[in-house]
Amino acid sequence: QSVLTQPPSASGTPGQRVTISCSGSSSNIGSNTVNWYQQLPGTAPKLLIYNYNQRPSGVPDRFSGSKSGTSASLAISGLQSEDEADYYCATWDDSLNGWVFGGGTKLTVL
Amino acid sequence: QVQLQQWGAGLLKPSETLSLTCAVYGGSFSNYYWSWIRQPPGKGLEWIGEINHSGSTNYNPSLKSRVTISVDTSKNQFSLKLSSVTAADTAVYYCARGVYCSGGSCYQTFVPFFAYWGQGTLVTVSS
Numbered sequence: 001q002s003v004l005t006q007p008p009s010a011s012g013t014p015g016q017r018v019t020i021s022c023s024g025s026s027s028n029i030g031s032n033t034v035n036w037y038q039q040l041p042g043t044a045p046k047l048l049i050y051n052y053n054q055r056p057s058g059v060p061d062r063f064s065g066s067k068s069g070t071s072a073s074l075a076i077s078g079l080q081s082e083d084e085a086d087y088y089c090a091t092w093d094d095s096l097n098g099w100v101f102g103g104g105t106k107l108t109v110l
Numbered sequence: 111q112v113q114l115q116q117w118g119a120g121l122l123k124p125s126e127t128l129s130l131t132c133a134v135y136g137g138s139f140s141n142y143y144w145s146w147i148r149q150p151p152g153k154g155l156e157w158i159g160e161i162n163h164s165g166s167t168n169y170n171p172s173l174k175s176r177v178t179i180s181v182d183t184s185k186n187q188f189s190l191k192l193s194s195v196t197a198a199d200t201a202v203y204y205c206a207r208g209v210y211c212s213g214g215s216c217y218q219t220f221v222p223f224f225a226y227w228g229q230g231t232l233v234t235v236s237s
Contacts, residue, residue, distance in 0.1 A: 002154060033218045037155075044204055044230050045155065050222030088155055092209075092218060098170050099145065099157040099208075099223070 003028060004089055006102035013110045017077040020105045022089035024070050028100055032092040034072040036065055039086045039104075048087070049074060076107075084109045112137040116205045116228035118190075122235045128192040132205030132228050139163060139186040143208035143216070145224070146179060146190045148201040156201075160208050161188055195235045202230045 005023040012018040022034065034052055037045035047056055049065035052072060062078045072091075076083055089102040118130030132144070140163040148156050159169035161179045169177050178191040192199060205228040210221035 035222055035224060037224065044227040045224070046227075047222055047225045050225070051219045054222075056222065056225065090155075090224065096171060098168055099160075101155040101157065104154040 002103040003093060003096070003100040004091070004102035006087075006089060006105045008103065009106050009108065011108040011110055012076075012079045014079055014081065016079045017075060018079060018107065019076075020074045020087050020107070022072045022074070022102045024072075024091065024100075026070055027095040028070075028091045028093040029067065029072055030070040031094060034065070034067060034089055034091045036063075036072075036074045037088045037090065039088065041085075045088060079109055081109050083107060112207065112226045114205050114207065114226055114228040116203075116231055118203075118231055118233070120232055120234060122195050122233065123237055124196050124235060125194055126235075128195050128199065128203075128233055128235075129189065130203055130205070130231055130233075131187055131189045134186045134188075134207070137207075139183065141212055142210055143168075144181070144188045145206045145208045147204045147206055147224075148199075149204070149230075150198075150201040153201075158190065158192075158203075162211065195233075197235050200233065200235045202232050204228050204230050 036049040038048045039045040052067045053065040087105045093100045113135040116132040143160040145160040146158040161167045176193045181188045206224045207226040209216045209223045
């Protein structure tokens with residue numbers, strides 16, 4: 001069981017907007033920043049969003065992040081086939097004194 | 111540009127010790143924590159532990175009794191040892207650059223953690 005809870009799957013059709021949630025607690029999301037990672041099959045995770053809603057250079061503005069209380073969300077607008085991947089949230093946990101990941105969400109573009 | 115290159119044995123027998131090393135090229139080595147993260151086949155990411163240039167470590171409590179992470183600042187390298195492996199330790203192991211630290215404080219926000227990753231090493235534990 002992951003400390004951060006994500007839905008195991010999500011789906012959408014091209015052009016749609018999808019949202020992936022990441023639920024935590026006061027010791028992690030509630031008090032530390034959240035990053036999101038995209039992992040394509042057979043590759044290392046890639047940083048997608050950092051500090052809740054900042055995009056590294058090269059990441060399309062179709063990707064956005066937000067935080068509310070002890071939950072964070074990743075939104076993908078204008079869904080494209082190449083967005084089909086696994087998505088993970090991550091943050092620091094003050095109680096565990098370590099980094100924690102969500103269980104991952106597999107996004108399918110129908 | 112920052113690059114992480116990792117290597118180590120890919121096939122182990124139960125009870126043996128896993129050993130991996132990650133070399134860092136480019137950027138500052140001393141201003142970051144450096145992490146090991148693993149991913150069992152078909153499963154999610156699990157943080158194993160981290161170290162900084164002075165040897166300060168943090169470990170995942172669930173693995174702490176079997177994990178040792180060390181650093182060689184002369185080569186900008188850090189290493190992972192995981193003892194008494196079982197089939198449950200079969201996974202792709204990644205090294206990654208962690209949180210930025212300066213002046214005794216660490217900052218999660220303006221320099222993203224886990225922005226750079228190694229290529230991954232599949233470690234299989236089988237008799």
